[in-house]
Amino acid sequence: MRIGAGILGAALCLGMVPLKASAQSEWQSVEQIQTYSITGDSGVDLYASIGERGPKIGKEVRAIAHTNFKLTWTRDYRPQPDGACTLVSARPKLIITYTLPKPASALSSELKRKWDVFFTGVHKHELVHGVIITDMVKEIERVSVGLSVADDPKCAKIRTELTAKLGEISKAQQKRSSDYDRMEMGEGGNVHQLILQFVNGAGR
Template sequence: MKFLIPRLLTSVVLLMPVAEAAAADWQATERVEHYNVSGSSPMELYKSIGERGPKLSLGRVIAHTTFKLTWQRDYQQQGAACVLATAKPKLIITYTLPKPAQKLAPEVAAKWQAFYDGIVTHEKLHGQFMKDLTQAIQDVSIGLRDENDPGCKKVRAALQAQLKPISDAHVARHSEYDQVEMSPGGAVHQLILSFLNP
């Protein structure tokens, strides 16, 4: 029986409303959500992933990582000048991962754990990319200034102009990483083969 091989993909949700607040050190909140898969053998479990995995635009995937990013920004008028004094992010990263619905035989459980740990390692790097993106945005935000900007419109526009290349580089980084990991011989490809082969 043929079925589509699920792939690990990253789905990105980026929300950045503006609010005024003071900047401070930040930490991402990381969450894990599981979906159940059934089966008593590696092939049955993998087939269940293909049937129950998260559904994205390209089909079912083994796992994926999403994030929600919001900002508190403090634009300060200083005479005719405007400066973005602080920019505090709130980053929530959610990892969606498979989980067997029943207890597995010891030899299958050991193979599953190795497979699962590899999937987690892959997704956690996507999470790190999201933290890097957030830091890059904060780095270009704080101190952004225009000397003739009553109402802080120019500084806001300047910030938006800075965000596009950062976002484009972020998307490319995820894509390149997945391409390498899932290509023949790549880490994820090897992970799947090790899980399915006797």
């Protein structure tokens, strides 16, 4: 999630929690949290510090929080007696990293109460991005395992076909994440309300 004009604009993004095993094979993602330090004695100051120190999205925009992932695969392509090639297994290794803000020093009791509400909401928002990423990996696994291409004894054509399928799945994941951010961070959205309440107590 990123900070934009005014309080915030449309965003692209917010552990160690094992996820449910895939239906295709027994695997679990690894989720981890990284933090960056912020300073301030009020909600306004802490939010301003987030704007100065938050993770960069692109060259210009600073994020409140960010979800990133590293995905690698172990795939087993098997030439078939009829000259086809079949992908008989595809096992993912998925590491999801959430980058979240953390006050560098102790907060007053009232400010800590407000911070805890804000942080919890931001973290929950980013966890949904983690679910979207995990769903993408499960969909990749679903379309990969059992994929077969005729007249491909060297298992070259199948890689090209699989790459095309993966590109479409990745685009769908990016759109789903963008749509979610737009809803959450737009006027009246959950994250928009969290920020208003944290900075000045306004909102629903």
